[in-house]
Amino acid sequence: MRRWTWGVVLLALGVPATAAWAVKKDEKLYVKARNTRVLKSSVPTADVVAVLQPGQQVTWKGADPKNAQWHQVTEPGGKAGFVFQTNLSTKPPDMELVSKDGKTRTIDPAAFVSSGAAVKALSPGAEKYGKEKGGGYADAVAQIKKLEGLALKVTPVEIDAHVKQAGLFPVVAPDTKVGPQAKKAVK
Incomplete structure (x- = not known):
């Protein structure tokens, strides 16, 4: 076979x-x-x-x-x-594409993730387009911007605590610490 x-x-x-x-x-x-x-x-x-x-x-x-x-x-x-x-x-991982001054270039995925750009839902160009288009587009831009603001406030430590509290499988670390994992009681 x-x-x-x-x-x-x-x-x-x-x-x-x-x-x-x-x-x-x-x-x-x-x-x-x-x-x-x-x-x-x-x-x-x-x-x-x-x-x-x-x-x-x-x-x-x-x-x-x-x-x-x-x-x-x-x-x-x-x-x-x-x-x-x-x-x-x-x-x-696919190389991320970024655009600046009308030129497109690729960047390393690890650099992209650490830059914080990976959590942005809208590029500046998409944001500008939505605002200029108006109506529902402008509302959608405002809502996405609000969600981005909320996402920036959630820390890896909080995500880790939620994963433990929800009984999910912890497959990523809350930080880059090497050594014994903290043995904290989950409430």
């Missing part, structure tokens, strides 16, 4: 497909999420070995046999650890 046919059969049986299917041991994968934790073991509360940013490459060592949602990797500095599968991709 062809490889893709096996994939369809496995998906039909409820076996999750992973980003690592297309790679072999010791090949490269890319980090997709900001502040992706590389953990000492495949336990979500394990010590943090490294914190990676979008576009960084890791060397894939295989899925954890005990929990296939976690994949063993070696980070760029040579430290081994485990990363949650949804934070990995076989393809590098």
Whole structure:
């Protein structure tokens, strides 16, 4: 049976497909999420070995046999650890396009994320267009600007607290701290 046919059969049986299917041991994968934790073991509360940013490459060592949602990797500095599968991709993140003075250029995804531009819903050009168009467009611009303001007030620490309180799976770190994770009681 062809490889893709096996994939369809496995998906039909409820076996999750992973980003690592297309790679072999010791090949490269890319980090997709900001502040992706590389953990000492495949336990979500394990010590943090490294914190990676979008576009960084890791060397894939295989899925954890005990929990296939976690994949063993070696980070760029040579430290081994485990990363949650949804934070990995076989393809590098797309370069972000920015425009200034009528010229378009690409920028590195990690630089784009750290610049804060990734959380902006409207570019200055789109904002200007909406305001000039008036009516519902101007209202939509005002609403989006208000949402952007609210989004800027939410910190990674608050997101982390919400994830824990809601019982969601913590796959990214609230900061770039390496070492033991804080063991705080969740109310």
